[in-house]
Ligand SMILES: Nc1ncnc2c1ncn2[C@@H]1O[C@H](COP(=O)(O)OP(=O)(O)O)[C@@H](O)[C@H]1O
């Protein structure tokens with residue numbers, strides 16, 4: 001579904017993505033882990049057209065999206081939920097979700113809204129509350145809910161667990177699992193390796209702008225050095 005070939009990109013003269021290759025298959029959940037500064041967020045920004053590619057290609061459903069502007073990439077069904085994404089604080093939960101579904105007609109909007117409310121019932125209970133007054137976990141649910149309003153084919157999540165208490169992280173990942181099981185292809189970047197391993201189909205390790213390992217969770221756990229680095233068990 002998404003194929004990245006020999007991709008290089010960066011900021012000015014700094015090369016951040018270096019001849020990177022990665023494939024995400026339809027219906028699959030791919031998680032990228034790796035140290036801070038490895039280029040994970042930059043890679044996601046490249047896919048979304050926010051950072052230009054210097055060389056290589058990115059194709060989605062067989063067509064190159066490398067030169068497309070962000071709004072056209074979104075229209076193809078790729079929705080990005082960026083790192084540290086917070087909802088609009090002075091809008092209600094409902095208004096935030098409405099922002100995600102602006103292009104939908106009434107019936108489509110109501111159907112998506114019910115879907116998001118079914119995933120995150122707390123958002124229905126709190127639909128009139130200002131998003132800025134909610135807990136960090138609930139705000140992350142609003143952000144994911146808003147991304148889902150567009151019915152993405154590919155949902156890209158950059159560190160949804162950041163800054164959240166473990167119990168809240170578990171709750172959000174239970175919903176991510178349900179989203180995945182509903183057929184949405186997911187590309188996740190996550191520092192919380194334990195929790196990503198529980199739901200993901202594939203895991204990729206990114207180091208210095210390249211993918212240094214790719215496999216399923218069992219294969220990562222089998223690798224003694226990766227196990228020690230990413231799971232802290234020798
Ligand atoms: N807007 C920017 N301008 C210049 N350099 C940046 C910018 N964003 C990130 N970088 C640099 O790119 C490298 C990769 O960053 P990033 O993609 O955020 O990594 P990760 O998400 O894996 O932590 C880092 O060295 C970072 O300092």
Ligand SMILES: [Mg+2]
Nearest residue numbers: 040041042083
């Ligand atoms: Mg990052």
